[in-house]
Amino acid sequence: MxxxxxxLDLDNDVQAQLFxxxxxxxxxxxxxxxxxxxxxxxxxxxxxxxxxLEAPAIYREKIEQIFDDxxxxxxxxxxxxxxxxxxxxxR
Numbered sequence: 001m002x003x004x005x006x007x008l009d010l011d012n013d014v015q016a017q018l019f020x021x022x023x024x025x026x027x028x029x030x031x032x033x034x035x036x037x038x039x040x041x042x043x044x045x046x047x048x049x050x051x052x053l054e055a056p057a058i059y060r061e062k063i064e065q066i067f068d069d070x071x072x073x074x075x076x077x078x079x080x081x082x083x084x085x086x087x088x089x090x091r
Contacts, residue, residue, distance in 0.1 A: 004031055004054035007063050012050050019053060022066060030055040030063070 007030075010016045016032050023030045034051040055063055 002029065002056050004029075005057045005060070007053050007055050007060055008067055009052050010050050016051060016053075018070070019067070022070075023053075023055075023063065026062075026066070028055060028059050028062065030059075 010019065010032065016034070020030070020032050031054040032051065033054060035049065036051070053063070
């Protein structure tokens with residue numbers, strides 16, 4: 001059995017599902033761990049966050065790079081061409 005290390009924290013269900021799909025497509029072994037516990041009304045998520053991702057340490061750099069690329073892609077504003085097209089549609 002491979003040893004899995006905690007690689008990074010996850011913020012929410014959407015991020016966890018997206019990351020799970022990407023890593024599966026890349027063939028990277030991983031485990032998504034949620035802190036949700038229905039017996040305690042998800043109190044652990046309120047205190048500790050949504051959860052985290054575990055994987056073999058040899059994949060740490062690759063996973064962190066994918067995560068950084070996703071974070072950067074979310075922060076990139078629309079291009080000027082798209083903004084112009086939106087303005088044309090309002091006329």
